[in-house]
Amino acid sequence: MNIIECDIPGPLVIEPKVFGDDRGFFMESWNAEGFAKAGLDLTFVQDNHSRSQKGVLRGMHFQNPGPQGKLVRVVRGAVFDAVVDLRRSSPTFGKWTGVTLSAENKRMFWVPEGFAHGFLTLEDDTDFLYKCTTPYAPQNEGSLAWDDPTVGIEWPLDGITPLLSGKDAAGIPLDQVKTFP
Known part of the structure; x- marks a missing residue:
């Protein structure tokens, strides 16, 4: 697999090896030994699956206490995925990075x-x-405002108004979030 560092230390884009032919494709989406060799020695305790229509915005979610690490991917369709650093001691506190994930790019x-x-x-x-x-x-769940101007995530909205849950519409600004050390 190919691991690409982001402009914020911590988040990583992972490109798995994909083997394809005229029948379709095969790829390993998770292999504990392979990920550990790549520096990601992780233990997962829960898998989640969501389906959404175009224009749905889910986030910006976090848990504190009990923070979650997440390995995310898209198996049908496409998303613009974004993260915001909530570690107060980090030099990139309050900064964001994002990536397009799709069934096509895997x-x-x-x-x-x-x-x-x-x-x-x-x-x-x-x-x-x-x-x-x-x-x-x-x-323990919190929701950072998806449109907090102090964070400034550049969502590819293309003139649409995103569809939000009540919880996500009530997200709070960064200066009110219960941050991490």
Whole structure:
């Protein structure tokens, strides 16, 4: 696999080896030994799957306490995936980075603990999968405002208004978020 560092230390774009022919393709989306050799010695405790229509924005979610690391990918459709560094001691605190994930490019995105995470669906019927290092704990969940101007995520909205859940519409600004050390 090919691992690409982002402009913020921690998140990684992962390009798996894909073997294809006229019948289709094969790829390993997770191999504990292979990832550990690449420096990602991870234990996952929960897998999640969401399906969304074009224009749905989910995020920017985090858990504190009980932060989750997430290995995310798209198996149908496409998303613009974004993370925001919530580690107060980090030189990149409050900065964001993003990547397009699609069924076509087969890229994965490693979201380490201490980051808010969200995505915007770019196609209808997008299936988004994520492996988590810590179980979901709704009592510890927070939601950073997806449109906080101090963070300035450049969502590829192309003039549309994103579809948000009530929780995501009520996201709070960075200066009110319970951050990480």
